[in-house]
Amino acid sequence: MQEISIPGTIIDEMIAHSERLNPIESCGYLAGKETTVTKHYEMTNVDQAHDHFTFDPKEQFSVVKDARNEGLQLQVVYHSHPESPARLSEEDLRLLQDPNMVYIIVSLAAERPDLKAFRIQDGTVSSVAITRV
């Protein structure tokens, strides 16, 4: 299984972001180097929906340039599932197509938030282990 290391503070920020927006889906990027995340970008969900998210392209361009200027790679796209488990939905599988990206789902469906990470390559989904550092 592949792995990605994420500081505990950033994991907590993702969960806090998701809980703050609940029942609207949250979304964002994580950036870093190799397999270690160092920076969190909260993104605006322009759909403002409980079952869908879309990044704001203007914000996307801004984040891409910021990460580039800092010598970081965008490694993770995350979004929350307010009412469903931490698995990729049919819509996720249709729309999330970048084989170099790790996709994290923050599920708020149960009493405690649940995070799971995946990679999608040639239509095949594999799990990615999240190491809290």
Place this chain on the structure above:
Amino acid sequence: MKIKMNGEEKNLSQATLSVSELLVAEDVKMPEMVSVELNGEILDRDAFDSTTVKEGDAVEFLYFMGGGSE
């Protein structure tokens, strides 16, 4: 001509070309899923054919990002 594409200098054999032609020339997959910024301004998709990329321009493109829980 020389342009800056996604932050990197790029030499193109063409003297001028449209944004649509640039996406084809760069072998961009699923261009209908791409957002393009030209010199800091995001272009409407309808303008990809009619907008010309010229010497010294800065072009950025990225993929639409979205999903859902259904």
